[in-house]
Every structure is written in C-alpha cells, then in structure tokens.
Amino acid sequence: MSDEDAATNREAVNPEAVNPPDGGADAVVLTGAEIVCECLLHEGVDIVFGYPGGAILPTYDALTKYPQLHHVLTRHEQGASHMADGYARATGKVGVAMATSGPGATNLVTGIATAMMDSSPIVCITGQVPTGAIGSDAFQETDVTGITLPITKHNYLVTSIDELPEVMREAFHIARTGRPGPVLVDIPKDVQIQEAEFVYPTEPIQLAGYSPPKTARARQVAAALELIRKSKRPIILAGHGISMAGANEELAQLAEKAQIPIALTLLGKGAISEQHPLCLGMMGMHGGAEVNHAIQQADLLIALGMRFDDRVTGNLATYARDSRKIHVDIDPSEINKNVTVDVGIVGDLGEVLRQLLDRVERRPNEAWFDRIAEWRADSELREIVRPAEAPQHPAVPEGKLLGAQVIRDLFEFTAGGAITVTDVGQHQMWEAQYYQHERPHSLITSGGLGTMGFGLPAAIGAKMSRPDQEVWAIVGDGGFQMTMMELATAVQERVNVHIAIINNGFLGMVRQWQEFFYEERYNQTPMVNPDFCKLAEAYGIPTVRVTERGQIEEAVKASRAQTAGPTLIDFVVEKEEIVFPMVPAGADLDDMIRRPTPAEFERQQRERAAAAEVTEAETTELEAPAAAAALGSRFGV
Amino acid sequence: MAKHILAALVENRPGVLARVANLFRRRSFNIDSLSVGRTQRDEMSRMTIVMESDSAEADRLVKNLYKLVDVVHVDHLHSQPSVVREMALVKVRATSDNRREVIQLCDIFRARIIDVSAESLVVEITGEEEKLENFTELVRPFGIVEMVRTGMIALGRGGHTLKDEGFKPNRSRAAARSNVL
Ligand SMILES: Cc1ncc(C[n+]2csc(CCOP(=O)(O)OP(=O)(O)O)c2C)c(N)n1
Ligand SMILES: [Mg+2]
Numbered sequence: 001m002s003d004e005d006a007a008t009n010r011e012a013v014n015p016e017a018v019n020p021p022d023g024g025a026d027a028v029v030l031t032g033a034e035i036v037c038e039c040l041l042h043e044g045v046d047i048v049f050g051y052p053g054g055a056i057l058p059t060y061d062a063l064t065k066y067p068q069l070h071h072v073l074t075r076h077e078q079g080a081s082h083m084a085d086g087y088a089r090a091t092g093k094v095g096v097a098m099a100t101s102g103p104g105a106t107n108l109v110t111g112i113a114t115a116m117m118d119s120s121p122i123v124c125i126t127g128q129v130p131t132g133a134i135g136s137d138a139f140q141e142t143d144v145t146g147i148t149l150p151i152t153k154h155n156y157l158v159t160s161i162d163e164l165p166e167v168m169r170e171a172f173h174i175a176r177t178g179r180p181g182p183v184l185v186d187i188p189k190d191v192q193i194q195e196a197e198f199v200y201p202t203e204p205i206q207l208a209g210y211s212p213p214k215t216a217r218a219r220q221v222a223a224a225l226e227l228i229r230k231s232k233r234p235i236i237l238a239g240h241g242i243s244m245a246g247a248n249e250e251l252a253q254l255a256e257k258a259q260i261p262i263a264l265t266l267l268g269k270g271a272i273s274e275q276h277p278l279c280l281g282m283m284g285m286h287g288g289a290e291v292n293h294a295i296q297q298a299d300l301l302i303a304l305g306m307r308f309d310d311r312v313t314g315n316l317a318t319y320a321r322d323s324r325k326i327h328v329d330i331d332p333s334e335i336n337k338n339v340t341v342d343v344g345i346v347g348d349l350g351e352v353l354r355q356l357l358d359r360v361e362r363r364p365n366e367a368w369f370d371r372i373a374e375w376r377a378d379s380e381l382r383e384i385v386r387p388a389e390a391p392q393h394p395a396v397p398e399g400k401l402l403g404a405q406v407i408r409d410l411f412e413f414t415a416g417g418a419i420t421v422t423d424v425g426q427h428q429m430w431e432a433q434y435y436q437h438e439r440p441h442s443l444i445t446s447g448g449l450g451t452m453g454f455g456l457p458a459a460i461g462a463k464m465s466r467p468d469q470e471v472w473a474i475v476g477d478g479g480f481q482m483t484m485m486e487l488a489t490a491v492q493e494r495v496n497v498h499i500a501i502i503n504n505g506f507l508g509m510v511r512q513w514q515e516f517f518y519e520e521r522y523n524q525t526p527m528v529n530p531d532f533c534k535l536a537e538a539y540g541i542p543t544v545r546v547t548e549r550g551q552i553e554e555a556v557k558a559s560r561a562q563t564a565g566p567t568l569i570d571f572v573v574e575k576e577e578i579v580f581p582m583v584p585a586g587a588d589l590d591d592m593i594r595r596p597t598p599a600e601f602e603r604q605q606r607e608r609a610a611a612a613e614v615t616e617a618e619t620t621e622l623e624a625p626a627a628a629a630a631l632g633s634r635f636g637v
Numbered sequence: 638m639a640k641h642i643l644a645a646l647v648e649n650r651p652g653v654l655a656r657v658a659n660l661f662r663r664r665s666f667n668i669d670s671l672s673v674g675r676t677q678r679d680e681m682s683r684m685t686i687v688m689e690s691d692s693a694e695a696d697r698l699v700k701n702l703y704k705l706v707d708v709v710h711v712d713h714l715h716s717q718p719s720v721v722r723e724m725a726l727v728k729v730r731a732t733s734d735n736r737r738e739v740i741q742l743c744d745i746f747r748a749r750i751i752d753v754s755a756e757s758l759v760v761e762i763t764g765e766e767e768k769l770e771n772f773t774e775l776v777r778p779f780g781i782v783e784m785v786r787t788g789m790i791a792l793g794r795g796g797h798t799l800k801d802e803g804f805k806p807n808r809s810r811a812a813a814r815s816n817v818l
Contacts, residue, residue: 149656150663154706157651174706208709208801209648333700336693 027199032161033062033192036125039168040069042200045096047072047087047464049080051107053100055140056127058192072464072493075485077104079457081111082483084122086461088115089444090419090469092244094175095122095461101129102140105186106147110451112182113151117448118267119240121180123171130190131159145186153181161194165201173205178212179331180244213330216347221355223343224302224326229361231300231324233368234260237283237312240267240447241305241329241349243440248272250353251304257357259364261372263291265306266432267447274436280372284312285583286429289592290375292583295320296590297371303327305349308338309448314589328352381597382580385434388549395601400574403427403502405549407434410472410500413556418470418498419444421462423455423479425509427502429579431474453482459497460490470498470560477503477529487539490566498559499568501532504575512578516593536568543568640669641695642714642721642791643686646799648707649679656705657684666690666698670723670788681709681801685790710800714791721791724763726751727773730780731758739779746772757782 030038036059040048049072052060063071074080077099084095099108105126115122129138145157154174156167164187171183228234242251251271255262255278262272263283272279283291292314295301301323306312308327313319316338325341327334328349335344345352384393385408396402407430416436421444422428428445437443444462446454459473480501490497507525514522533543542562544555546569559567580595596604647653654673661668669687676683688695695713702711714721731739732755743750743760746768752759762772766789773781793799 145652146655149652149659159651207706209703210706331704333697333704335700337697 027197029195030198031058031062031192032164032187032194032196033058034065035161035164035196035198036168036187036192037062037066037069038198038200039165040096041066043094043168043172045094046070048096048098049074049083049087049461050098050125051077051080051100051104053102053104053127053140055101055129055189056098056104056125056187056192057100058189059098059125059127059187062192071098072460072489074457074489076483077107078110078453079460079483079486079489081108081122081124082114082451082454082457083461083464083486083489084124085111085115085118085120085454086421086444086458087465088121088180088461089118089458090441090462090465092121092176092246092441093465094172095120095465096125097122098125100127100140101144102142104140105142105144108184109147109151110453111457112148112184114446114449114451114454115182116151116153118446119180119244120182121175122182123175124182124184126184126186127192128157128186128188131188132190134188145184148182148184151182152184153179155184155186157186158188158191161191161196164191164196165198169201169205170207174207174210178210179329212348213332213346214348214351216328216345216352216355220343220345221352221359224345224356225359225361227300227324227326227343228258228260228302228356231362232365233294233298233371234258234300234302234362235280235294235298236260236262237265237295237301237303237306238262238268238271239265239304239306240271242268242271245305245330245349246440247305247350247353248440250350250357252276253357254353254360258360258362260302260362261294261369263287263295265309265312265447266445267443268306269432269443270437270440271305273438275438282432284309284589285314285585286433286579286581287312288376288433289379289581289590289594290372292581292589292592293375294372296588298323301325303329303339303341304353305329307331307334310338310585313338314583314587314591318588320589378597382595384580384595393595393601394598394605395595397574399548401547401549401572403504403508403571403573403577404430404434406500406502406546406552406571406573407431407474409549409552410474410556411435413553414470414472414560418442418472419462419466420472420474421445421455421459423473423475424450424452425476425479425507426504426512426577426579427474427476427508429509430502433579452476452479455479456483456497456499457486457489459499460486460493460495463495463497464493467496471496473497473499475499475501476508477501477505477532478507478527480532481529484535487536487541487566491539491541494565496562496564497566498562499536499566501568501570502573503529503532503570504573504577505529506575508577509579511576512582515576515578516582516584532568532570536566541566541568543570545570545572547572638689638691640715641688641690641692641698642719642789643688643695643699643702644712644714644791644793644799645684645686645702645708646676646710646801647682647684647705648709649682650707653682653705653707656707657686657702660701660705664697664701666694670786672788672790674790678801683799685788687789712793712799714793717797718794719791719797720794721765721789722763723766723769723787723789724761725769725773725784725786727760727762727776727784728757728782729760729776730756730782732756735779739776742772742775748772 080097084097088095129141145155175183280291281288326343327341328345332346455475463471511525536543581592748762
C-alpha cells in the first residue's frame, strides 16, 4: 500500500482523542483498554467488527467512552475477521476485528488466514487470560499468538501496559505497509485493566528488521528495459499488487507505450479496465483460453505484483517455456519462488513502473495481436452466454437459467459499476469471467485461500467501508450457508448489501471435479437447501426468486431500489453446469478442457447417438479411460 | 548440494525462536543445526543456521528470514571467509585398562577431559565439524555412553561483521525484553 493511504488513515484521526497527534495535550492516566481505544482513533479507525467475551470485556467497557469507534456486533467471530478484510480490501484502509480469548480468538483464524493469503491489511485484537494465568490452561485460554504464527504477517502478546501504545502503532504500521497483511495483538485482561500514563508516541516508527523496499536498482531496470525492447510476443501478467500499490495508471501507460497485452490474475481484476483494448482478461485454471495460449506462446512475461500461484501456472515444467521473464514484486521471497526469472525486481510497483516508463521503448508487433485475436475468435464460437435474441449455443438447455447468464446480466443491469464480493466456487469463476471490472478494488474475493463463507461478511465489511458504492455479494448456496448468520448483522446495522445466491443445489465446483475426475460419483455434493427467501424474510429482508432469464432485470432493479438494509435474490439455476474452460490441476496451462463449438457439439451428439445404437446392438461395453468416459457422456470430448 | 552457514541477528524478543523454527517447518527447510545465543548487545541474539542444500534453497531461506519482523540482518557466511566452531561433550567408556589410550587420543585432538569416573570420561572438544566427526569416530570403539553437540557457531573474519546499525532498542520494550524463547 502507498504512503498516501497511510496518510489518509492518519488524517481521519478523531479530534476528540485525548491526545491529538500533534501531542498538544498533557499526558493522562488511562487503562490499557482505554489506551487501545485511543490508539485505534489515532490510526483513523472508525469501525471495529467484533464479538465480546470475558477476557476482552474491559475493552468493550472502554468502548462506551468512545462513541467515535462504531462497533459492529457480528454473529460469529469468523464474520468479524472477514468483515475487517472486506472493509480493508474495499478501501486499502486497515480493517479491525476484535474477539475474546479462547474460542473467540480461534474463530477468527479462518479470516486471518484468508487475509494473509491475499495480503489484506487487518489488525485483530484479542483478549487473553491475565498474564499470571498464561500457560496454566486457564478457562478460555488458547495460545493464539502460537496458533496464528504462520498466518499473520506479525503478531504480539502484550505483556506490559507500557508497551501497549508502541505495539498498537507497530501493528497498524506493519499491517498496512510493504506487502500488507494481518497482524494480531493479544492483550491479557490485566493489561487491559492496569492504568498508565498515556502519551501517544510521536517519534517515527523504527523497526530494525522491517523496511519495505521502494525503488528498483538502475541495473535491473536497464535489464528489464532491454528484454522489453527485444521482445516480439510480450505479455504483462497483472496481479493484486497493482491495485494495492495504486499503480493502475502506470500499468496502463506501460502497456500503451510498449503495446503489450495484459492478462489478469483473479485478484488482478480491476488493475486495468477490462474494456481497455490491451486487456485480455483473466488467466489460469478458468481463465480465457486465448489468455492462456498467449502466455504459453509468449517470448516475454512481465509479471507485476503477482506470485505465480499454481492456479495460474498449471504445470510449472511446461509453463511459458519459450519466454524470458521479468518479475516485479514488493516481497523479495516471491522472486524465483515458483518460477525462475531472468530479471527479478524488488520494489514498490508504482515506483518501479515509473522507473520503467521513463525509458521504455519497443516496436509494436501486429502479428502477435493477430494471433491472440484468432484464439479469441475461437473462444467466442464456444461462448454460451449470448444476448437473449441471438442464436443460442446448442449446448444450452432450453429454458434453463445458467449461473453464467445471471452474472452476465447482473453486470449489465448494474452497469458494471458495483463492487462485487464473491464466495468460492463456480459462481466465483463465473463472476470472474462475466463481470467486467473497470476500477481497482471493485472485485473482492478470496483468491489464495479460497475460503467458502467469505462472501457475505466481506460484502458487509466492504459496504460499511464504502457506503457510497453499490455492493453485491455473489454467493453459492453452499458457501452462503457457512456464514449466513451474518444476515442478522446486516439487518442490525442496516447495511445495504445486495445478496445474489447462485443456487444450484450443489457444491457445484466440487461436483464439477467429480464429473471430470471421479467418474460422476457425486458423493456429498447435492444439498437439501432451505427456502432462502423464507429464511431471509425471517430476518425481515426483502427477497425475490428468479427462475428464468427474463426475470433477472426486474429482480435486480427491485433490489437496487432498496437503499436501506440488505436484499436477497435467490437465483435458482441449472444444477449441473460446468465452468469452461478448465485446466485440470497440474496440467499444462494450454491443455484446457473446452466447451465444444456448436459444430463440434452437434457432431458429438450424432456420434453419441450412433455409439448408443452400437452398444445396444452388441450389448458390449465400450472401454474408455475414466476421465474421458466421464466427459464423453456429456460432451464427447 | 553444499553446506550453507547462515548467521542471523534477531531482536531479543519473546517468541523469536518459535518464529524461526516455525519457518523451517512450514516451508520445509531441512536444517542441520541451529544455535542461538547472546551477542555483544543485550537487545540482540545471534542464530547460526547450517543447512545442506543447493544455493537457491539457501537463498530462499535468507529471504524468508528477512520477512520476519524480528530478524534484523542475515548473512550467508558460506560466501565469506569465516571462522566456524562447534563444541561437543562426549562421555566415553574408559576403565583403568584403556583410559591411557583415550587420554592419548584427547591429547592429539587437543580435547579436554572435564570429568573422570571409574567407568567413563567426559571429554570436551571444540573445533570444526570435521574434527569433531573424526574424534567421535576414533573413540566410538571404546564406547560412547552419551554425547551432546552445540551445533555450529560462526563469525566472519576480520572486518566482516553483521550489520546492526539502524537498530535502536525500544524504550518501553527494553523492560519486556528477556530472551528469544
Ligand atoms: C471452507 C471451505 N470448505 C471447502 C471448500 C472446498 N470447495 C471449494 S468450492 C466448493 C463448492 C462450493 O459450493 P457453492 O457454495 O454452492 O458454490 P458453487 O460452486 O455451487 O457455485 C467447495 C466445497 C472451500 N473452498 N472452502
Ligand atoms: Mg452451489
């Protein structure tokens, strides 16, 4: 994150804080709990997501003296950490979650791990048993700093009230700077109760072992420029780092100046407008076939703020084999981690891109764009989501509502302007494929950890952080049921999130794997669901059920017309849909399972019919490899 | 594959050792030895980490160590002229019959005998890894009752030191600072 964001955080400091940041006031004696609140104000915190309990009660009591800190009571601590995460991702400000010791703290864990994997800046404050009881297996004692050691950027167990202000300051500093991430501060109950003179530290934070890098070395910049100049088939791989560094404008300029197409990671969506002529769209397991082909055929990869996750590379041994590689990231440990690169640059993306922009030059290569256009034309033939009046792909079941169509239409009827927050599964991939994002921070999704249950709470957090924005939670029927208790939070806080359930009656993404790779044994993936509309109505939430494509527009309009409190649409979609294309886990990136073209589909239908006749006549079984058989039954691939 | 010796200066805060140890486990680094101890500055400890790996792996470990907020500086001593030592305490079976032979071996290795009993001797030996290996091989026929090694410690030669400038101990934290455990 940039320093400007840190500055905005600071500017938001509440004037009613006991010690304003200019240090004008004299020191006062405060309890540890009050010091925590003071520090939150100094960091510009306005909302805390949390859940009370014994070990954090002193701090909850102190909160009554700080009405400027709005506390949101979640219905589960996992919701609190996801809300803080959603809040952070929507703005870049640090999100704050609070919980009691023991079960409260352990309930935060999934949200912390989610934030860690996607480099989201949150600070979690947990109560702990009194210092004297630590280690005695006291009531509701857990070693939460131990538990969260590998899933936090850093964490603290505060053992004395004297270190509390410094720890709080460091926690926010570490969370928001460099490669952002979650920081946990565990505060024993006696430290919250003790009193001490509170002076907010004003000297600059000095952490000997922590200094995020800024600019790149001139030699590396020169090496990168040389590779770019010589490249014939370059491609930029833009990740989450672009928007986190606020380097969106620089990315567009680099691509335009050097005429290089851009592929996006899932979290990279929003790095550049997907309407931009140089933006190809998403890469990877469910990325566009043309994008994956372009990566495999490229002679230069310029990876910016992404980490070559296995979901975007496929088989590493065959990944972009003929390409030279430049990798820019703020985290040195990402360079040469999964993919060995020719030029590794460590620095802030904005700074590094500006360094490159100064001198970048390259002769455009039309032939490269022509090839990509050919791949794209092939993809378009296979496209399943078409305007209602256009001829439909023959594979589309007549009169059925497809999840992909819902997303495509939602994109249209929200004019592509919403912040969308997804859960994890097929609907998430359809979102990524069919909702074209224009602005940074407009797609919020759990990419690295793939956390089901993230969607609803993260959407609540996002809306509370950006009340001016339209926010849609796009969730699966499975994941929604993991955190649907947060409907109550949305109602209590009157949070205007629009919930779209892509209800296929299945753990759809797992069902897809079972269809492809486990011979259609759909074990434990069909679900008996509640009536989601009735459920929401029990909370007083207005709802609509959509079963046909023609109903989408009106339902979305009705939802958008509600400007207070949550709304819910239950989109009852086709149960057995597939997300195409798909790179099977570990396969080569361009070895994709594709949806057939209309011509292929019709030929396969004929062949299947013929094969069925043969089988019937000879009553012999056709031998086929398991996966092919599973596919063949429906797609003849 | 080669032996890599890394030296890390870490802030003397509770939990640092757990962080480093957790890093080894979590990212599957195979560590031969790790030794931790005090330095010339109260606020800092020094870790010496020895690993058998290729240099890319060692590089990965250096970068990951740097990601830990409490790690101030890491050096790859492998690439520096450095002095390396390890100490072992070896309890060797030795009775009046063969005690002289064991003592002679100790003399050759400049090892010190620090405890004598009717059945055994405790020998303190310091040196590079190879010397310790050779010594233990030679006394093994007598019978090694038990043994403990410290793991390697190392310093760069001459002017080569680990950077600790820019490190200012934290006012209120100094009190809480005890040890890396
Ligand atoms: C907490 C958690 N448990 C399990 C999984 C594995 N998983 C990935 S997608 C998926 C199915 C999701 O089903 P649903 O929410 O209905 O979404 P759909 O795929 O049907 O759109 C599962 C179980 C996960 N990602 N997260
Ligand atoms: Mg589902």
